[in-house]
Amino acid sequence: MTTDASGALRRTALHDAHLALGARMVPFGGFEMPVQYTSILKEHEAVRKRAGLFDLSHMGQFTLDGAGVGAWADALTVNKVATMKPGQARYNIFTNDRGGAHDDVIFYRLDENRWLLVVNASNADKMWNVVTAEPASGVELKNLHGERALIAIQGPRSIEWLQPYVEADLASLKYYACAETRVKETRDPIVIARTGYTGEDGFELFLPSSEATGVWDLLLAENRRHGLEPCGLGARDVLRLEAGMPLYGHEMTEEITPLQAGLAWAIKFDKPAFRGKDALLAQRDAGDYARIAALVMEGRVPARSGYPVFADGARAGEIRSGSWGPSVEKNIGTALVEPAAAAEGSSLEVEVRGVRHRALVVPMPFYKRPKP
Amino acid sequence: MMTEMANGVPAGLLYSKEHEWVKLDGDVATVGITDYAQSSLGDIVYVEMPRMGATITQFDSIGVVESVKAVSDIFTPVGGEIVGTNGELDSDPASVNSDPYGQGWFYKVKLNDLSQTANLLTPEQYEQLIAES
Numbered sequence: 078m079t080t081d082a083s084g085a086l087r088r089t090a091l092h093d094a095h096l097a098l099g100a101r102m103v104p105f106g107g108f109e110m111p112v113q114y115t116s117i118l119k120e121h122e123a124v125r126k127r128a129g130l131f132d133l134s135h136m137g138q139f140t141l142d143g144a145g146v147g148a149w150a151d152a153l154t155v156n157k158v159a160t161m162k163p164g165q166a167r168y169n170i171f172t173n174d175r176g177g178a179h180d181d182v183i184f185y186r187l188d189e190n191r192w193l194l195v196v197n198a199s200n201a202d203k204m205w206n207v208v209t210a211e212p213a214s215g216v217e218l219k220n221l222h223g224e225r226a227l228i229a230i231q232g233p234r235s236i237e238w239l240q241p242y243v244e245a246d247l248a249s250l251k252y253y254a255c256a257e258t259r260v261k262e263t264r265d266p267i268v269i270a271r272t273g274y275t276g277e278d279g280f281e282l283f284l285p286s287s288e289a290t291g292v293w294d295l296l297l298a299e300n301r302r303h304g305l306e307p308c309g310l311g312a313r314d315v316l317r318l319e320a321g322m323p324l325y326g327h328e329m330t331e332e333i334t335p336l337q338a339g340l341a342w343a344i345k346f347d348k349p350a351f352r353g354k355d356a357l358l359a360q361r362d363a364g365d366y367a368r369i370a371a372l373v374m375e376g377r378v379p380a381r382s383g384y385p386v387f388a389d390g391a392r393a394g395e396i397r398s399g400s401w402g403p404s405v406e407k408n409i410g411t412a413l414v415e416p417a418a419a420a421e422g423s424s425l426e427v428e429v430r431g432v433r434h435r436a437l438v439v440p441m442p443f444y445k446r447p448k449p
Numbered sequence: 450m451m452t453e454m455a456n457g458v459p460a461g462l463l464y465s466k467e468h469e470w471v472k473l474d475g476d477v478a479t480v481g482i483t484d485y486a487q488s489s490l491g492d493i494v495y496v497e498m499p500r501m502g503a504t505i506t507q508f509d510s511i512g513v514v515e516s517v518k519a520v521s522d523i524f525t526p527v528g529g530e531i532v533g534t535n536g537e538l539d540s541d542p543a544s545v546n547s548d549p550y551g552q553g554w555f556y557k558v559k560l561n562d563l564s565q566t567a568n569l570l571t572p573e574q575y576e577q578l579i580a581e582s
Contacts, residue, residue, distance in 0.1 A: 117517045118492040311491070311518050377495050377539055379515050401494040401517050408494075430497070430513070 089134035090226050090289035098307050105310055106198025108135035108223075113309040120312035121403050124275050125446075128232030129308035130296055137201030138221040138283060139208065141192040145215025150184065153211060153352050155335055155344040161186045166253045166270050168343055171207055172353030176334040176360060180204050181325055185255045185270055185283075193255075193268060193283060195227075197325045226289035230296065230305075231279030231316075233446075238300040239280055242292075245269055247280065260295070263288050274313060276320025277446055318409065319402050321371065321442025327382060327397045328369050328411055336360055337368045337413065339441060367394055370419040371441040372427070374408035378434050380427045381410075387426040387433060388418035396427060404444045410436075457484050459550055463566055464575035465508075465526035470550060471569060478527045478566075481554040482514065482545065485579045491516040493545040496538045498523070498556050503531045505558065507565050512555075514545070523555070527565055533557035 086109040095102065100111035111132065113120060123129045141150070147159025156169040163186050171179040180200040185193040196204040201222045208218055230239050236247050245258035247269075255270035260282075267284040284292060297305060314324065323329050329338040336344065336357055344357060360366050374380055380399035387393055394414030402409035410427075418425055421440055426433040458464075463471040468486035472479040487493065495515040505511045507528035513520050534556045537544065545553035560566075570578065 112518075113491060116492050315517060377542075378497070379495055379520075381520060401492075 087135075087223055089132055089223075090286040091132045091134065091228075091293055094290055094293055095132065095307075100307070100309060103310070106135050106201070108198065110135055111307070111309040113311045114307045117309070117311040117315060118403055120306050120308040121315050123304060123306035124232045124277055124308060124312065124316055125404055126233070127304040127306075128230055128234045128238055128277075128279070128300075129275075129306050129312065130293070131229040131231065131308050131313060132289075132293070133227040133229055133281070134223075134225070134286070134289065135198040136227055137196035137198060137204060138225050138227065139194040139196065139205070140219045140221060141194055141208075142190060142217040142219075143215040144190055145213050146190070146192050149211065149213040149216045151348060151351060153207070154182075155340075155351060155353070155357070157345050157348060158184055163188045164254055164256060166255045166272050168253075170329070170335045170340065170343060171204065172335070172351070172357070173331055174353055174356065175332075176336070176353040176356035177331040178325065178329045178333070178335055178338075179207050179331065181323065181329060181335075181340075183270075183272060185268065187255065187257060187268065195283075200325060224286060226284050226286045227281060228284070228289065228293060228296075229273055229279060229281045231273045231275040231308075232277045233449075234303075234305075235277075235279045238303070238305055239296065241299075242295055243269060247271075250280075252278075260284070260288065260292050262295075263291060267292075274320075274322055275316035276322070276442065276444055277316075278449075314398075315400050315403065318398050318400055318411070319404050319442065319444035321444075323369070324398060328413075333369075333413060334360060334366075337366055339369050365416055367413050367415055368419045369397065369411050369441075370414050370423075370438045371443060372396070372410045372412050372425065372436040373405070373439050373443070374410070374427065375435040375437065377408070378429050379408045379410075380412075380429070380436065385428045386412045386414055386418070386436075387428065388415065388423065390426075393418040393425065402443055409443050412436075458572050458576045458579070460572050462550070462572065463526070463569035464572065464578075465524065465569055466578065467508075467524040467526070468579075469524070469526040471526050471566070473566065476560045476563060477532060478529075478558045478560055479533075479554050480526060480556055480558060481549055482523075483575070483579075484549050487546050487549045487553070490514065490521060491518065493542045495542055496523075496535075496545065496555060498534050499531050501531055501534060504561075505529065505531065507568065525558070526569055527558050527560055529558040529561040531556055532559045
């Protein structure tokens with residue numbers, strides 16, 4: 078279910094804050110979410126050059142408690158869970174028997190026996206079914222979807238602008254590390270992690286919904302005049318595409334496996350067994366699978382999801398994501414194409430409204446942040 | 450200078466329900482999208498229009514305007530022969546956002562039938578339309 082019983086869209090705790098900021102709201106994952114406040118390009122630029130603030134409270138948050146979580150999750154996912162140390166976050170993918178993806182997720186190990194699992198908003202109900210279908214002793218699951226908030230601050234100045242308000246020492250929090258801390262002047266503990274979906278440095282704050290507006294306003298009050306911008310899902314999608322990060326439903330689906338999505342690094346074939354392992358092994362060994370390629374359009378015409386892709390005049394696949402890439406200053410996209418067409422340097426054609434336009438296969442990602 | 454009404458709707462132009470504006474000069478019409486349209490679409494990154502000499506029919510979909518996220522049809526507010534297109538939009542599509550009634554114009558049409566302008570909205574009617582939407 079993506080809506081409540083009446084079919085109405087759900088609202089995050091920050092709904093009124095978004096309206097007060099002039100956000101344009103759209104339905105996403107069963108929630109009414111801000112797609113943009115001022116301009117996708119301005120918000121994108123804020124994140125690349127300064128920092129942006131995102132409400133991601135629509136994402137699914139599950140808590141996993143108990144001594145059995147590591148082994149249980151290792152059987153359902155491609156990456157390693159039990160080997161994670163307290164204070165560590167790790168990207169992972171829940172797979173089906175065919176090696177396709179139920180969802181891509183992040184596990185946060187808060188301490189020895191307490192974990193947070195964050196799933197995509199659009200998959201939150203499906204994922205709750207996936208995890209509760211596999212009961213195990215020593216694993217206690219709780220669904221906090223919609224009950225807790227998630228605020229992300231992303232961009233090079235995130236650490237400077239966030240540090241005054243949290244007790245944790247952010248400089249000592251490494252990329253993909255997490256910690257329990259407090260926002261100063263609030264009572265309840267929150268989880269903070271150095272994770273994100275923009276290709277920039279940044280932090281995600283998992284907190285009780287009751288604290289969301291206070292924290293959001295606190296961060297904007299002082300920092301907005303310096304250039305912290307509230308950012309919507311429109312900018313977020315462009316930022317993640319430039320950074321080469323997959324979006325579930327586009328680069329990865331129940332049919333498109335993590336191997337095809339270019340996520341071999343996350344698949345640990347040395348794990349004794351996990352759901353979909355045999356199918357992924359067979360796909361890897363055969364090697365002839367269609368895969369995600371990064372495309373840059375040569376002209377001004379944007380590629381869009383679903384457009385047909387051709388190699389040497391023959392149909393070779395289709396666009397899965399496409400947008401203007403402001404940091405690349407070109408139209409960029411991903412395409413699921415035959416293996417020969419996916420090679421870097423391949424010259425392909427994308428059919429747009431009946432006309433074929435040239436595109437070049439380039440290395441992923443399109444954008445890498447400058448080294449500090 | 451164009452005089453503006455409330456909501457920034459310039460006087461002296463005609464409008465369509467699909468949020469295009471038309472500026473008549475004899476039997477040649479200049480066409481663009483309104484400020485309301487550009488604001489709704491967001492950052493414009495591409496405009497695709499018919500070629501010079503093409504014949505188009507009033508209210509047909511004859512091209513697209515694309516924002517960062519979305520593709521939208523252009524429904525031409527007037528029909529006739531294309532006698533000019535704004536080539537500057539290839540390199541500066543953002544001028545549709547910054548100056549929709551000026552540098553952000555789309556194309557010029559030599560009208561095949563002047564009476565078709567009766568199917569368009571006056572500034573007052575268009576202002577009413579966007580006030581209600």
